[in-house]
Amino acid sequence: MVKKRVDGRELNELRPIKITSSVIERADGSAYLEWGQNKIIAAVYGPKEMLPKHLADSQKGKINFIYRMAPFSVPERKNPKPGRRDIEISKVVGEALSHAVLVDEFPGMVIDVYVQILDSNAGTRVAALTASAVALADAGIPMKDLVTAVAVGKANGNIIADLNKDEEDAEDAVDMAFAMLPSSEEIVLLQADGIMSEDEFDKALKMAKEKCQEVRKLQVEALKSKFKALKE
């Protein structure tokens, strides 16, 4: 018997993903992403001079990644001021993006990457990272590769891809945020909570890598479609 999930998906099936690039006119690059119920805008400004100057790195450029959830993006109104979760996500996702961007090419400069979560249902950090990579490429920032992210994990005894909120709340839930550079398979984001065996971890990693390749195609498509639109 094929085990279906609460929302009818197969174990390794992602929710529908839609990515559009160049959605913010004033930004140097941007992307709008829908991933299931998640709705996210990412915008890139820069490279520009790092201010205040003492924060600049004379050898390398910096990525300043800011993740924020709107008060109306969650079931209970969220305080608009950034919480500890927002700050932690901003740090690790920014670090993940930094590995892909050729930071040596703009010493002393900063690239601001802003992400606003407008609606959410689990997996916003990986959706934010996926959208940000598209926005960075859209801004023409030199990168060695895109960065592609998915969440995988466990719920009700199964290893599954792209958990929704109900699955995240399962008694045995494991939620694992994962990102890699899709060409080299270098893993740049890994965060997990919940109990899993070594074997389950190996399975989850394998599934995450496969699913990233799927998401990557959508990122590339979003970037290409901008030029198709120009041609027409």
Place this chain on the structure above:
Amino acid sequence: MIDYSYDIEMVKGKIEKGIRSNNRKEDEYREVKIETGILKNAAGSAKVTLGKTMVYAGTKMEIGEPYPDTPEEGGITIGVELSPIAAPEFYAGPPNEISIELSRVVDRGIREAKTLDFNKLLLVPKEKAWFVFVDIYVLNHDGNLFDACQIAAMAALKTTKVPQIDGEYNQIKGEYAGNLVLEKIPVMNTYSKISNKIILDPDLNEDYATEARLSIAIDDNLNICALQKGEKGFFTQEELKEIVKISKKKYKEMRKIFEKL
């Protein structure tokens, strides 16, 4: 701010040749020393040194109202304070992203392992339950604050006494009803990737030379209960698998240090 670049290059060069300071093996911890029950006002306390890294942890237990979505549970709050005492690069001020990540990773390892049974902390459904506050102060930074803070938190929790209460649920000063029961003893291992080598328990110079960091918490059943990758480098799938294997082997050795408490 101290310029670590000279030391970073030196550390990288040495690690490439398989040499660590103090001639440590790649999967070898520095000496761990734990003293518990040292702070009278705390319900539980511990001073932990990991090499020269020194942290203090103290617990307090307070009675509060359960959260509406978990009316029959108490809770735990774990926080890390990077005191300006600990290093010239630390400053007084509100928590920054470094201390927030550190706090949340230590919290997650302990929470996800179900170290405490929150139901056992309940006094009156919907009204009264015990909440355990673990505050960790980093007082000397010589690298690997993640594991030092996790050990300190666990040592303080393991030696926490539950205050005696009267009929009105007020704590009776100086009297205790018993020890806080820990269901699990999770162990956290933090690894650094430097010059494509993976080392356990980075010291300060190794911390600053770290290209990618991974913290992994393992529970009594040798399951993984939390993972956190940090810094701008990457890991390969094979490296992650190797880290899981090493951590499962390390569990017994590190767990021993809690058994004596």
